[in-house]
Amino acid sequence: MLVYALVAGVLFGLYFSLVGIGLNLVFGVMRIVNLAHGDFLMLGAFVAIGVVTLIGIDPLFAAPLAFVIFLIVGLLLYWILVPRLQGSANPEMLSIILFFGLSQVLEAVTTIFLGTSERSIPSRALGTVFSTVKVKLFGGSPDSGGGPIEILGQGFPASWVIAAITSLVAIGLVYVYLYQTRLGTLTRAVMSRRDEAFATGIDVDRVSAAAFGIGLGLAAVAGIFAPFMFGSVTPAFGADATVTSFAIVVLGSLGNPLGTALGGVIYGICYMVVQTYLSSWADLLPYVLLIFILLLRPSGLLGRRVRVA
């Protein structure tokens, strides 16, 4: 039971790293807590449901589509909202109120158009592209996809493995962006010392807009997998996702996107172990972790390294 819980925890946790990484990128650059983060995740889920329902293709193809759509949405939202926010007397407090309002609006509008019921995608739909390629290369039955994947002799949902691999790729790309591109270097400079970055002539607004767009894009990509990881989604799904993301981000280190990867895996493992041995208490975990980390290491597990870097 423990081995199963640990492997499940790693897979689940890697997915939660993807859920939280966008939130942390936005906070790291802009020092704004995007309380509508989970709602963009929810919208990403509905993009996937729309792609499968209308076009009938593998929802994996919805990932780049959702990323691009919400990258653009993020850039537009940034230019509409954030400059006015930064010009106010208390931008951090106002940002919390503003994004809370945005969260409510997104949920309400989605409810109006899509209703309140649970929506999902058949599990076998995810990864059909792989089974199609496999059939073309090696033959076999075309409907063999969607079954469990064996790890250490135990079966895990294929969707979990695909979500975990996608998360690893996304985290890798965020790493490449931050450490291998010029815009990424500027982003790290803004994350480190926003005022100094501004003083040295860095276009902080451009860097922030890019980070905000990428943050929303990553949330939407995480949303693509939400129907598979959580069974179904509703327009109200965003609030819970935001809370869990926030716990993971704080656990890893607020302001360090890569710390989120560690925070996600630790959260995932803890969740699965608690669900195995103390199932009634599992939902308390994000809050318990939040309290512990704030008491024992307020800067998060990777906090120190980031501030210095």
Add this chain to the structure above:
Amino acid sequence: MLRVVVAALAGLTLTAQAYAADVPTEIKIGTLYASSGRFASISMPVYSSLKLWADLKNADGGVYVKAFDKKLPVKVVAYDDQSNTATAATLYNQLITQDKVDLLVADSGSVLTAPAVTIARDHKMFLFDQTGTGASFFSKDNPYIALMADPVSTIWPKPAADFVIHDGPALGIKKIAILYSTNEFTGTQANAFRKFIKDSGVPVEIVYDQGVPTETTNYTVIINNINNTHPDAVFTFGYAPNDIAFLRNVADVGVKFKMLFVIYAGLEKELLEKNVGDKGLEHVFTYVPPSDMEYPVNFGMNLPTYKAAWDKKYSDGKLEFGLNAVAGYTTGLVIEKALSVATSLDQMELRRAVFSLSGNLKTLCGPFALDETGGQIGELTPLGQLEPDGHGHLKFVSIYPHETATGKPVYPRP
């Protein structure tokens, strides 16, 4: 003599004027709904179905109110509690103290009904409890509540337990697993089910018995843990999102339980078919709800007529047709019938009127019968199993009680 006649006429005129002033222009029914949040998918169908009843009645000139010996239109005063119990508590108070509604109707489900039970009792207001089946709501010292459209949770799982007790040993069911969400509705069902099994003395061992938070949407590890106990039957008690996640996870990890019971595969079959798919629901045991079983009625529409009315009004596909889509209409029927026999709108008189219907009223939810605490004991849902109908869809096969059975159980699940 003339003076006496004039005085008598004047007295009659004044009495008539006073009576006219007392007759309201409408009957105000206060209720809540959740347009968002965790309980929206069970709340909105109930509210929509109550509204459907009100609209149909108002189109017909209203409902007959015996207290005033005339038909009066009904006005549904409704607020959105957003699935939040604290908000619901405030709004229930508002309905009673500010809106001064004539009748108080609870939101759907035990979680959002719970605040109404206490508030109604404190204000001595009779609560028309639509689908809040939690056992703690009903007690001998609380006369201000009656359950309209679902059986009380303490007896609801009896057909499932009786199946295990009476048919289980012959089928080879010796070990069972119980998984439940820790809330009033499903927790009570699990407790009742466990008690029925234990009290029966049948040689069935409970090898897994765990509660999970109602918000749980991931069961992969739990399914693995249950599977490790090698149960002959698994009984899960959760809300619709729990059941969707559980059934999907069962299919995803490739585990095949010999027998699997979930509540909402039956209660909201349309919703679960959309989210789980027919394959994942095949051979699943569940309750057979009145939305899929035609009961003879002596008041209101029967199931086919009601379904046609529902489809006409809610044709956009945003609301699924299931037990909850029938529950609000049933509440409306009980209200209508109670108003037609109550001699005043006094809350205790309304209670008397509602209780007088017990054993006499038959709606599309089945025979309406209350116990002395207001718990619904008439509208029992048989245990059924979802089987392929040969045309690519699923149909209900009623399994237990044997008197209403339409087929034999498929056990173990292929």
